[in-house]
Amino acid sequence: NAGVTQTPKFQVLKTGQSMTLQCAQDMNHNSMYWYRQDPGMGLRLIYYSASEGTTDKGEVPNGYNVSRLNKREFSLRLESAAPSQTSVYFCASRGIGVYEQYFGPGTRLTVT
Amino acid sequence: KQEVTQIPAALSVPEGENLVLNCSFTDSAIYNLQWFRQDPGKGLTSLLLIQSSQREQTSGRLNASLDKSSGRSTLYIAASQPGDSATYLCAVRGVLTFGGGTRLMVKP
Numbered sequence: 001n002a003g004v005t006q007t008p009k010f011q012v013l014k015t016g017q018s019m020t021l022q023c024a025q026d027m028n029h030n031s032m033y034w035y036r037q038d039p040g041m042g043l044r045l046i047y048y049s050a051s052e053g054t055t056d057k058g059e060v061p062n063g064y065n066v067s068r069l070n071k072r073e074f075s076l077r078l079e080s081a082a083p084s085q086t087s088v089y090f091c092a093s094r095g096i097g098v099y100e101q102y103f104g105p106g107t108r109l110t111v112t
Numbered sequence: 113k114q115e116v117t118q119i120p121a122a123l124s125v126p127e128g129e130n131l132v133l134n135c136s137f138t139d140s141a142i143y144n145l146q147w148f149r150q151d152p153g154k155g156l157t158s159l160l161l162i163q164s165s166q167r168e169q170t171s172g173r174l175n176a177s178l179d180k181s182s183g184r185s186t187l188y189i190a191a192s193q194p195g196d197s198a199t200y201l202c203a204v205r206g207v208l209t210f211g212g213g214t215r216l217m218v219k220p
Contacts, residue, residue: 004155033208035208035210040121041212042116042118042203042210042211042212043156043201043203043210044210045208045209048207058207059209090155090156092156099143099144099146099161099163100146100158101146101158101208102158103148103156103157104155105154105155106153106154108153
């Protein structure tokens with residue numbers, strides 16, 4: 001099992017450009033999450049999906065959209081990137097009745 | 113709104129020392145508390161999860177305790193090794209709310 005995978009690993013964008021961060025898990029988990037981590041801070045939840053077909057806002061959803069494409073995949077889209085969105089983005093998943101979340105390796109995004 | 117705080121933000125200890133990392137949270141209505149390890153440039157690895165009904169969990173040299181009434185958790189690392197150098201994060205559920213982390217350096 002690959003666990004949780006994320007692409008790309010690194011990305012540099014110019015202000016106003018758009019891009020989609022991809023996340024996939026092969027553990028048959030129902031719930032998936034997107035977090036951002038800024039220097040010196042813990043992770044903050046952007047959006048989550050409790051099950052296929054549902055998405056909900058987290059603590060910092062502004063400037064982002066998500067799509068739960070199927071049970072395996074959960075993408076995060078930046079429609080018009082801003083320097084404030086420079087961060088490391090982590091995807092995570094969790095199974096039903098399982099309390100632990102499993103994290104991907106992260107995508108390091110820089111917006112200039 | 114749940115707030116999670118970790119003190120200290122950074123810690124440097126000599127190899128072999130026993131140490132305690134602290135995590136505090138403002139809302140005691142939590143489902144569970146999870147401790148993670150993060151190596152530089154890497155994702156998070158789950159170390160221990162304590163259910164709200166439990167008081168502690170142990171895994172090898174690690175022991176995590178939970179005191180909901182005081183809003184505190186501690187992660188105890190016995191006989192620290194250079195390989196333990198990493199950032200340690202605690203997070204509480206509901207939806208996971210993270211502390212800022214403690215960056216640990218164990219010197220050989």
